[in-house]
Each structure stands twice: as structure tokens, then as C-alpha cells.
Amino acid sequence: HKAVREALANCLFNADYHGVRGVVVRRTPDKLVFENPGDIRTGIEQMRLGGVSDPRNGLVMKMFSLIDVGERAGTGVPDVFATWANAGLPEPQIEENFGEADRTILTLMLEADAKPDNNEQISDDYEQINSSNEQITDNNEQLNGLNExxxxxxxxxxxxxxxxxxxxxxxxxxxxxxxxxxxxxxxxxxxxxxxxxxxxxxxxxxxxxxxxxxxxxx
Incomplete structure (x- = not known):
């Protein structure tokens, strides 16, 4: 429970509240998925290792520290990884999706033998392809005339x-x-x-x- 709490707090600390869609938490029988708008300011590897804190929302982090949530800057995500390892659960996955809306995604599998949903993966792949096609279309439109x-x-x-x-x-x-x-x-x-x-x-x-x-x- 503490690890899940830290994962949620991390989303709120680092969300780009000027972005779109906001913070999203999805619960399925086999996993928890935390999404927040914005990329990872310290990079995925540094986020996983911890020790360096660069939150977008320092005041939000400070408020949570008053109730002993995320009180040690830069340790929340490493604690989540350690907790999942001790429980024998699959290693958490951190992803960055770049596009018109940059997003950071942390996935926590809840079953020891859980595997990614192939249908969901296919759906994600199609979404990425469609996003790429939209980006290509946008770039082509931008190249039609200096003002456009x-x-x-x-x-x-x-x-x-x-x-x-x-x-x-x-x-x-x-x-x-x-x-x-x-x-x-x-x-x-x-x-x-x-x-x-x-x-x-x-x-x-x-x-x-x-x-x-x-x-x-x-």
C-alpha cells in the first residue's frame, strides 16, 4: 500500500498541469497504471535509480511531505521497485510517450505470472501508428507556405x-x-x-x- 501511495504521489509531483488529459489511474485485475502529463525531467534511468529530485510541482511535494508521503525526495520510485521485487512481482515498467501530449506511464503488475495483454499491446501499437501518421500529416501541413x-x-x-x-x-x-x-x-x-x-x-x-x-x- 505504501508503494502504491508513493507511485500516486510521484504522478502528482511531476504532472505537467498545463498539459492535457491530466493524471489518470487505471486499475485492472492484473495491474495498476499511473499516467501523468509531461515527460520525466531527470530521465527514466535516473528516476528508477533515485537520489536526484527535480519535481515540477515543489509545493505539491511539500504539502505531501507534511503527511509523511514522499518525504524523502528522489526515493519514491526506487522504493516502489524494491517493494515489488520483495513481493516477487514483475518489475515495474516506466514509459514515456511523446506526441502532441507528452505522458509518463508507470505500470505495476499485481500478479507474479502476469503478462501484458496482447490485445491491449496491439491497441497501443495502433494508437502509436495513428499518432505518427497524424504527426506526419501535421508536419506536411506546416510545410505548405511560410505563414502556415x-x-x-x-x-x-x-x-x-x-x-x-x-x-x-x-x-x-x-x-x-x-x-x-x-x-x-x-x-x-x-x-x-x-x-x-x-x-x-x-x-x-x-x-x-x-x-x-x-x-x-x-
């Missing part, structure tokens, strides 16, 4: 990096209010369109906004 290829968020990103050429993806994400992964994809689209260029190395380089100054990027 740039979304409002991408205009904001271009304006921001024009003023702050040394900005990181995290800086851009904070400026536009989305995840770093979403900003990274927007930057790749802008680079592909020839409107943005990365000059120099990843750490020491800078951004250049390309094209005429009268492009509608503000």
Missing part, C-alpha cells in the same frame, strides 16, 4: 531565441509553457523549414533565426 508552416508556439520560440541566442531547450520550454521534449521537436521543425539554425556545439553554441526580418514570427 509556423504555429503560434513556434513563432514565440523564434522570437525568444532571437532575443536570447544562447537559450537552452529548458529555457525555451519555460518561456512557452511546454515540456523540453515538445520544444525540441518544434526546434527540429523550424530547422527543417530553414528558419532556425544551431551554430557551434550543443553546450557552447548558439541559435540563429534565419530568413528576412519581416517574417511573421512576432
Amino acid at each position: 508552416q509556423i504555429t503560434e508556439r513556434q513563432r514565440v520560440i523564434l522570437h525568444f531565441v532571437e532575443k536570447s541566442p544562447s537559450a537552452t531547450y529548458d529555457d525555451m520550454a519555460r518561456a512557452v509553457g511546454v515540456s523540453s521534449a515538445t520544444v525540441r521537436r518544434d526546434a527540429e521543425i523550424l530547422i527543417g523549414c530553414g528558419l532556425l539554425k544551431r551554430v557551434g556545439s550543443r553546450k557552447a553554441g548558439h541559435w540563429e533565426v534565419r530568413g528576412e526580418k519581416n517574417h511573421d514570427i512576432r
Whole structure:
């Protein structure tokens, strides 16, 4: 029960409440699935190992600590893994789904011999394929004309990096209010369109906004 409580608290600490769908918890006879909007800020491996805490919602975490839930930052998920191992249950699974709505998914199997539902896996695969097709369609639509290829968020990103050429993806994400992964994809689209260029190395380089100054990027 404590491990399940920690899993739920972790969802609430790290949810991107500006995202869509919100926190979702699903219970089936053989598993518990916790989903929250937003990617994993520390990365999957670091989340599993623990020791590093970078919650999106520090005040939410602090409130829970007052009732002794998630009081040790960076230890909640490792405790869940340890509890499941001690109970002889399958190792918990952590996934990140990237798309128009980035999501983090933690799955806890409740039976020692439980296996993933093949039908559910097929359904998930079809959803991923459909999402990919939708993304391709979106990208093709963006490439039809200069004014149509740039979304409002991408205009904001271009304006921001024009003023702050040394900005990181995290800086851009904070400026536009989305995840770093979403900003990274927007930057790749802008680079592909020839409107943005990365000059120099990843750490020491800078951004250049390309094209005429009268492009509608503000």
C-alpha cells in the first residue's frame, strides 16, 4: 500500500498541469497504471535509480511531505521497485510517450505470472501508428507556405531565441509553457523549414533565426 501511495504521489509531483488529459489511474485485475502529463525531467534511468529530485510541482511535494508521503525526495520510485521485487512481482515498467501530449506511464503488475495483454499491446501499437501518421500529416501541413508552416508556439520560440541566442531547450520550454521534449521537436521543425539554425556545439553554441526580418514570427 505504501508503494502504491508513493507511485500516486510521484504522478502528482511531476504532472505537467498545463498539459492535457491530466493524471489518470487505471486499475485492472492484473495491474495498476499511473499516467501523468509531461515527460520525466531527470530521465527514466535516473528516476528508477533515485537520489536526484527535480519535481515540477515543489509545493505539491511539500504539502505531501507534511503527511509523511514522499518525504524523502528522489526515493519514491526506487522504493516502489524494491517493494515489488520483495513481493516477487514483475518489475515495474516506466514509459514515456511523446506526441502532441507528452505522458509518463508507470505500470505495476499485481500478479507474479502476469503478462501484458496482447490485445491491449496491439491497441497501443495502433494508437502509436495513428499518432505518427497524424504527426506526419501535421508536419506536411506546416510545410505548405511560410505563414502556415509556423504555429503560434513556434513563432514565440523564434522570437525568444532571437532575443536570447544562447537559450537552452529548458529555457525555451519555460518561456512557452511546454515540456523540453515538445520544444525540441518544434526546434527540429523550424530547422527543417530553414528558419532556425544551431551554430557551434550543443553546450557552447548558439541559435540563429534565419530568413528576412519581416517574417511573421512576432
